Amino acid sequence: MNFIKTKDGTRLYFKDWGMGRPVILIHGWPLCADSWDSHALAIANAGYRVITYDRRGFGRSEQPWTGYEYDTLADDLADVIRETDARDATIVGFSMGGGEVARYMSRHGGKNIAQAALISSIVPYMLKTTDNPNGVEQSVFDEMADGIKNDRPGFYGGFFKDFYGVGIVSKPVSDECLQWTHSMAMMGSLKATLDCATAFATTDFRDELSSFTRPTLVVHGTDDKTVPINASGRPAANGISNSILKEYKGAPHGLTVTHQDQLTSDLLEFLK
Numbered sequence: 001m002n003f004i005k006t007k008d009g010t011r012l013y014f015k016d017w018g019m020g021r022p023v024i025l026i027h028g029w030p031l032c033a034d035s036w037d038s039h040a041l042a043i044a045n046a047g048y049r050v051i052t053y054d055r056r057g058f059g060r061s062e063q064p065w066t067g068y069e070y071d072t073l074a075d076d077l078a079d080v081i082r083e084t085d086a087r088d089a090t091i092v093g094f095s096m097g098g099g100e101v102a103r104y105m106s107r108h109g110g111k112n113i114a115q116a117a118l119i120s121s122i123v124p125y126m127l128k129t130t131d132n133p134n135g136v137e138q139s140v141f142d143e144m145a146d147g148i149k150n151d152r153p154g155f156y157g158g159f160f161k162d163f164y165g166v167g168i169v170s171k172p173v174s175d176e177c178l179q180w181t182h183s184m185a186m187m188g189s190l191k192a193t194l195d196c197a198t199a200f201a202t203t204d205f206r207d208e209l210s211s212f213t214r215p216t217l218v219v220h221g222t223d224d225k226t227v228p229i230n231a232s233g234r235p236a237a238n239g240i241s242n243s244i245l246k247e248y249k250g251a252p253h254g255l256t257v258t259h260q261d262q263l264t265s266d267l268l269e270f271l272k
Helices: 034-046 070-083 097-107 138-164 175-186 192-201 206-211 231-239 258-272
Strands: 001-004 011-017 022-026 049-053 089-094 115-119 216-221 242-250
Touching: 011 034, 011 070, 022 034, 022 070, 022 097, 034 049, 034 175, 034 258, 070 097, 089 097, 089 258, 097 115, 097 206, 115 206, 115 258, 138 175, 138 192, 175 192, 206 231, 216 231, 216 258, 231 242
Parallel strands: 022 049, 022 089, 089 115, 115 216, 216 242
Antiparallel strands: 001 011, 011 049
């Protein structure tokens, strides 16, 4: 397996597929790089080099005790870019991964980046406050943390149904897909899972939207119950001057799976 070592010595697992201009896909919480496989294969087959990696604490990467705030996570992304010699790259962040994109653009000045994409992203600010009325109540995040601590497998059972928009009538993904997603999530360390949930829930990226000085694609589902579009996709697109917003009508948070072909097509169009 391929690993790179970050500046604090943490080993991160990564995949490096294809040849051409690099596209770096950053996974969401609490998943791993495998969640991007279908898109990575299609993009690599279209003539690009695709790099995906497991965030520290998740998948096959090492599980240090610290480093689950966005400064360190953005530095990890910088280490991946440096160690793979990725230049003129497109960075794509899904869900929590959008935070790494935003912090990399502000903290590292968008070095070696030609384009950015935010997919179902938590940017710019998830938490409901007096000046962020469309955010999510703190009590929701508190309940998530309690559920993870008390019965993590059981919590994921309900969480991923909402994630993919599975209901009494609607069933956009198979039971096997839910099991696969559950298995990825259970690979993460409990400490990383809880700390990263705190990071994506409380980090305010609003002042960092001006750091997006490269063309940026924003994709979000209108029925996203996990990261509501009015708290994220729409204000992100409004705050990024050189952005394109694509709203997927009726799509849930996990549109990487439920709208896989549409997202792949939109990413390839953006890359061109």
